[in-house]
Amino acid sequence: MKGAHWVRIGLAVAAIWLCAAGNAAAQEPAALTLQMDGGGGTGQISTVIQIMVLLTVLSMAPAILLMTTSFIRIVVVLSFLRQAMGTQQMPPNQIIIGLAMFLTLFIMAPVFTQINEEALQPYLQEEIEGRRALETAAIPMREFMFGQVREADLVLMRQISGNEQVPETREDISIITLIPAFMLSELKRAFQIGFMIFVPFLVIDMITASVLMTMGMLMLPPIIISLPFKVLLFVLVDGWNLVVGSLVQGFY
DSSP states (O other), X not given: OHHHHHXXXXXXXXXXXXXXXXXXXXXXXXXXXEEOTTTSSEEEOOHHHHHHHHHHHHHHHHHHHHHTSTHHHHHHHHHHHHHHHXXXXXXXXXXXXXXXXXXXXXXXXXXXXXXXXXXXXXXHTTSSOHHHHHHHHHHHHHHHHHHHOOHHHHHHHHHHTTOOSOOSSGGGSOHHHHHHHHHHHHHHHHHHHHHHHHHHHHHHHHHHHHHHHHTTOTTSOHHHHHHHHHHHHHHHTTHHHHHHHHHHHTTO
C-alpha cells in the first residue's frame, strides 16, 4: 500500500511538473480565451480542447518526470552492468526498468513529499491557485537538479540557446535550459560509472582469452568460459549491494 501511495504522488507530481516545464511564464489557465466574431464578446476555451490538452499532459507527464529525476543515471548504469557481465537479457528489461523506477521513488521521496505538502495538497484543498501551485512545485525539483547538474552543461545549453548573458542567480536559469543540462550531466556520470563497472569484467575476459590461447583452444569462445567466473565474482563481492548502494548514495 505504501508503494502504491508513492506511485500516486509521483503521478500527481508528474502532472504538476510537466505543467511547470511547459508554462515557463506560468500564465493562468483562466486567461486562455477565444474571441467570438459573431457575439462580439469572449468565451472560454472549448471543452474539447481542454480535454485534449489534459490528455496530452497526462501522456507526457511520466516521461518528463523520469527525465528530471535520478531515473536516467540508474537505468543507464544497470544497462551497462548487464552488458559488462555479458548475461544477454538477464536480468530482463522489465526488471531493470522496475528496479530503476523504485530506486527513483526512494531517492526522490523527500522531493515528492515536499511537493505534495507544499503544492499538491494546498491546491487540491483550494488553498492556493494553480499558478502558485506550479511555482511552489517547481522549487524542490529545480533544487534537486541544480544539486546534480554540472556548470559546463549549463553553459553549453545557454550558449546553444544564444543567451550569452551570465545569470546572477539560479532563478534566472529557465526550466528549458536546466532540464537538458541536467540530462547531459546525468548521462556523463552514468557513463563514468559504467566504465568503472566494465574494468573488472574486462580483466576476466582478457585472462580467460589468454589461458584459452595458451591451451590452444582457439575455437572455443572466451565468453562461454568467462561468464560463470564473472557471475561468481559479482556474487562473491555482493555486487548488487555495491552498485545500488553507490548509485543511491551518489545523490546525497
